[in-house]
Each structure stands twice: as structure tokens, then as C-alpha cells.
Amino acid sequence: MKLILTADVPNLGAPGDIVEVKDGYGRNYLLPRSLAITATRGAEKQVASIKRSQQARQIRDLGHAKEVAGQLGDLSVTVKAKSAGDSGRLFGSVTTADIVDAVRAAGGPALDRRAVDVPQIKTTGSHAVTVRLHPEVTAELQVAVVAQ
Incomplete structure (x- = not known):
């Protein structure tokens, strides 16, 4: 086919x-x-x-991907969750769109939400998120999740 x-x-x-x-x-x-x-x-x-x-x-080339990875490494990204319980457990979860919006709000580069690999984030605190920028370049991004 x-x-x-x-x-x-x-x-x-x-x-x-x-x-x-x-x-x-x-x-x-x-x-x-x-x-x-x-x-x-x-x-x-x-x-x-x-x-x-x-x-x-798309990221233009390998050099541009490394440059964007450096920018992501320097960012401090905070995602505000809509609501959470007393123990810090979220009612819902943090999505890739939430993370892309938070990166853009923190002054970072515009990312494609499909390039962001988010583990299931259901608690407040610091979480590691992987961003695939290029077939050879991935960036690790620390995301702080706080309750509003």
C-alpha cells in the first residue's frame, strides 16, 4: 500500500x-x-x-539544535497547575501544551509540542522532561510544577 x-x-x-x-x-x-x-x-x-x-x-540543522538545547538548559520553567490536593497530588495532569506555553513564557524558544516527551506528571515539584530537537540532539529540561 x-x-x-x-x-x-x-x-x-x-x-x-x-x-x-x-x-x-x-x-x-x-x-x-x-x-x-x-x-x-x-x-x-x-x-x-x-x-x-x-x-x-523544524530545527534548521544540528548546530541550531545544539544552540536551542543550550537555551533550554539555562531556562527556569514553572508550570502552574489548576488545582492540587493537600498532599501535592494534582487533579489532572501536566500536558505537553502546558510545558510548551511555560517555556515560551519563560523566554525560551518556540517548541513543537510533539517534540516534548512528558512522563505522566501528577504531583507538584520538580520533574525532568525530554525535548527531541533533532535526531541527534535531545535536551533535558527541569520543570517545576506548582499549585495555584
């Missing part, structure tokens, strides 16, 4: 790539999750726009 990827799929490709996959993998995993679209002549014309939008969000 010939598909065009619309999102980054580990071990398969990046958005805009035209890939050949087994029928079951495409029908049961990639298409229902909107990770790919079927490759038709009209869809292949959309590849250019998909790649342009990806490049606008």
Missing part, C-alpha cells in the same frame, strides 16, 4: 514522505490515526505543502 505520511512516524519516515507499507499496517494503524493519507495524484501534490509546513516548525 502506497501512503503519504502526514506526521512523523518512528522508524518509517517524516511528514511528506511517500512510503510503501503492508496493507494491514496502513489500514489498521496509519490511516485511522491520521498519520498518513493514501497516495493519489491529488494527494501527491499536497506533499509540497506538507513539507513546507514541517520545515517551518
Whole structure:
């Protein structure tokens, strides 16, 4: 089955790539999750726009990724949780969008929320978050979660 990827799929490709996959993998995993679209002549014309939008969000090169990683290492990021119990347990959890907004508010670079790997954060305190900036560069970010 010939598909065009619309999102980054580990071990398969990046958005805009035209890939050949087994029928079951495409029908049961990639298409229902909107990770790919079927490759038709009209869809292949959309590849250019998909790649342009990806490049606008992507870190330019390895040097730029290392520069952004240095900026993230120097940041002090605080996320304000909506509510928490007496023991510091949150009612809900901290999402990737919350962390991206907190980094931007702290004066950091604009990050893509899909590049942020957040463990399930359900308590107040300091937590480590991993940011994938480039295939060769990841940054560790310390996030302080406080209750409002």
C-alpha cells in the first residue's frame, strides 16, 4: 500500500514522505490515526505543502539544535497547575501544551509540542522532561510544577 505520511512516524519516515507499507499496517494503524493519507495524484501534490509546513516548525540543522538545547538548559520553567490536593497530588495532569506555553513564557524558544516527551506528571515539584530537537540532539529540561 502506497501512503503519504502526514506526521512523523518512528522508524518509517517524516511528514511528506511517500512510503510503501503492508496493507494491514496502513489500514489498521496509519490511516485511522491520521498519520498518513493514501497516495493519489491529488494527494501527491499536497506533499509540497506538507513539507513546507514541517520545515517551518523544524530545527534548521544540528548546530541550531545544539544552540536551542543550550537555551533550554539555562531556562527556569514553572508550570502552574489548576488545582492540587493537600498532599501535592494534582487533579489532572501536566500536558505537553502546558510545558510548551511555560517555556515560551519563560523566554525560551518556540517548541513543537510533539517534540516534548512528558512522563505522566501528577504531583507538584520538580520533574525532568525530554525535548527531541533533532535526531541527534535531545535536551533535558527541569520543570517545576506548582499549585495555584
